[in-house]
Amino acid sequence: MGNRQSQTDVILIGAGIMSATLGVLLKELAPDWNITVFEKLSKAGEESSNEWNNAGTGHAALCELNYTTEKPDGSIDISKAISVNEQFQVSLQFWSYLVRNNLIEKPEDFIMPLPHMSMVQGEENIAFLKKRFEALSNNPLFEGMEFSEDPKILEQWMPLIMEDRDHNDKIAATKIDHGTDVNFGALTRMLFEHLQKDDTVTVNYNHLVEDVKRTEDGLWEVKVRDTKGNILAYHTAKFVFLGGGGGSLHLLQKSGIPEGKRIGGFPVSGLFMVCNNPDVVEQHHAKVYGKAKVGAPPMSVPHLDTRFIDNKKSLLFGPFAGFSPKFLKTGSMFDLITSVKPDNIVTMLAAGAKNFPLTKYLIQQVMLSKEQRMEELREFIPNAKSEDWDLLVAGQRVQVIKDTETGGKGTLQFGTELVTAEDGSIAALLGASPGASTAVQVMLNLLERCFPEQMKEWEPKIKEMVPSYGMSLMENPDLLQEVKEEANKTLHLDQNDNSTSDILQRA
Numbered sequence: 001m002g003n004r005q006s007q008t009d010v011i012l013i014g015a016g017i018m019s020a021t022l023g024v025l026l027k028e029l030a031p032d033w034n035i036t037v038f039e040k041l042s043k044a045g046e047e048s049s050n051e052w053n054n055a056g057t058g059h060a061a062l063c064e065l066n067y068t069t070e071k072p073d074g075s076i077d078i079s080k081a082i083s084v085n086e087q088f089q090v091s092l093q094f095w096s097y098l099v100r101n102n103l104i105e106k107p108e109d110f111i112m113p114l115p116h117m118s119m120v121q122g123e124e125n126i127a128f129l130k131k132r133f134e135a136l137s138n139n140p141l142f143e144g145m146e147f148s149e150d151p152k153i154l155e156q157w158m159p160l161i162m163e164d165r166d167h168n169d170k171i172a173a174t175k176i177d178h179g180t181d182v183n184f185g186a187l188t189r190m191l192f193e194h195l196q197k198d199d200t201v202t203v204n205y206n207h208l209v210e211d212v213k214r215t216e217d218g219l220w221e222v223k224v225r226d227t228k229g230n231i232l233a234y235h236t237a238k239f240v241f242l243g244g245g246g247g248s249l250h251l252l253q254k255s256g257i258p259e260g261k262r263i264g265g266f267p268v269s270g271l272f273m274v275c276n277n278p279d280v281v282e283q284h285h286a287k288v289y290g291k292a293k294v295g296a297p298p299m300s301v302p303h304l305d306t307r308f309i310d311n312k313k314s315l316l317f318g319p320f321a322g323f324s325p326k327f328l329k330t331g332s333m334f335d336l337i338t339s340v341k342p343d344n345i346v347t348m349l350a351a352g353a354k355n356f357p358l359t360k361y362l363i364q365q366v367m368l369s370k371e372q373r374m375e376e377l378r379e380f381i382p383n384a385k386s387e388d389w390d391l392l393v394a395g396q397r398v399q400v401i402k403d404t405e406t407g408g409k410g411t412l413q414f415g416t417e418l419v420t421a422e423d424g425s426i427a428a429l430l431g432a433s434p435g436a437s438t439a440v441q442v443m444l445n446l447l448e449r450c451f452p453e454q455m456k457e458w459e460p461k462i463k464e465m466v467p468s469y470g471m472s473l474m475e476n477p478d479l480l481q482e483v484k485e486e487a488n489k490t491l492h493l494d495q496n497d498n499s500t501s502d503i504l505q506r507a
């Protein structure tokens with residue numbers, strides 16, 4: 001490639017929650033390292049991490065039914081729920097550390113306490129929910145979970161959902177008070193503000209990374225276009241993180257590393273309905289997750305969510321899935337087609353053949369009229385009025401497609417995939433679930449894989465930031481209690497001390 005313009009220790013591509021988290025972790029662990037960030041948009045946290053582009057659920061498996069599956073013998077597999085919860089505890093510990101040490105301020109600007117509930121209808125679903133409750137409620141990670149089929153109790157928990165409901169409807173719910181609503185957009189911006197105070201960090205907005213290549217001396221060279229002046233420049237680094245969200249797959253393919261071969265991406269878009277009537281908004285105070293429809297992908301489980309954005313309470317319902325060939329909301333209509341390469345074409349074709357029902361489901365979702373979407377909302381709020389709700393286009397999720405031993409060729413993955421080069425000099429994050437909630441754990445995994453030689457030296461500092469690092473909290477209930485109390489105090493999550501109006505007033 002052309003002339004080099006700068007050399008740095010670390011390049012982070014993309015200014016979303018993942019790069020923000022990795023940047024802050026690295027600054028705590030290796031303060032002398034120089035970090036350069038390139039972001040194609042004009043601000044941080046504008047794509048999937050933006051508050052209006054995701055659901056803001058602090059995913060801890062407290063209410064998401066897709067993290068607990070029913071085994072053929074009828075028992076409930078809670079292993080995924082435990083893993084998601086443990087990962088969220090890691091995020092809470094890290095965020096607490098940042099607030100305690102004044103690296104970021106005002107936790108109520110990015111995290112709010114909010115009950116998490118699961119709500120189901122019909123005998124069969126109620127039996128499942130009850131079994132799920134029994135399997136989880138004795139586990140220290142899910143302490144405080146309640147189950148009820150009693151309409152009087154359900155009316156207290158979720159008045160808007162119970163109002164005007166036919167009393168013959170069989171309905172049940174679980175509730176856990178220590179759930180959260182997280183404004184990942186605000187958090188991303190706060191983390192970048194903190195990073196930008198450091199002389200060793202340079203953040204370049206309006207800079208699109210067009211290519212990533214290995215140089216002969218073993219460094220990585222990125223070709224960057226300053227989109228304001230249309231100027232090209234080349235920058236090198238010892239380590240590059242491809243944190244472009246939906247844009248990461250193309251960048252990974254450009255890097256040419258063997259670990260990035262035979263991987264494809266399938267974009268699924270998200271739409272929410274947002275309530276414009278403050279009287280309706282006031283009547284709900286929870287995240288209430290339902291059960292996914294047959295054939296629906298796990299990320300389109302319907303939920304009715306109280307959100308706290310810009311010091312204001314809002315109410316969102318969704319997501320409705322949809323199909324667009326773009327990999328980013330601000331992406332190109334050619335993203336899907338240009339991601340098909342000779343090494344992944346068989347994988348992609350196999351996925352296409354296997355996932356015909358999903359494609360059909362997504363096309364049906366795109367075709368839904370507002371009234372049809374309102375009908376789905378009325379399963380949650382029986383008397384919902386069309387004029388109170390507007391449609392909101394959320395972010396794009398690019399689901400990873402790869403060949404797996406269990407699923408065979410072209411298997412669609414619904415999780416997060418960390419792809420790293422064998423020598424640890426480059427890493428990419430693909431996929432979007434559980435997503436932003438697990439950013440800290442995923443970035444710690446990245447550090448272990450890419451910086452094994454530094455880990456021994458870094459471990460004491462990591463333990464200072466995340467006291468449970470390397471341990472299972474479920475198996476260490478005393479430590480769990482300790483870190484929970486600390487997070488509740490520092491992040492102002494204790495429901496007993498904080499009414500929502502108090503918190504909003506303070507924010």
Ligand SMILES: Cc1cc2nc3c(=O)[nH]c(=O)nc-3n(C[C@H](O)[C@H](O)[C@H](O)COP(=O)(O)OP(=O)(O)OC[C@H]3O[C@@H](n4cnc5c(N)ncnc54)[C@H](O)[C@@H]3O)c2cc1C
Pocket residue numbers: 013014015016017018019038039040041044045046047048049050053054055056057058059184207208209210243244245246247248251269270271319328394395396397429431432433434435436437438
């Ligand atoms: C509808 C929906 C609902 C969701 N709900 C939740 C939820 O409730 N809870 C949760 O935890 N997670 C949720 N997620 C997932 C979560 O939003 C993502 O996992 C997370 O935001 C991804 O962060 P990121 O930093 O990887 O990507 P992003 O936030 O998308 O950031 C990537 C950045 O890279 C930039 N970029 C891309 N390519 C280039 C390039 N070539 N050069 C320069 N810059 C580039 C982009 O402009 C962007 O700013 C949801 C996602 C969606 C779409």
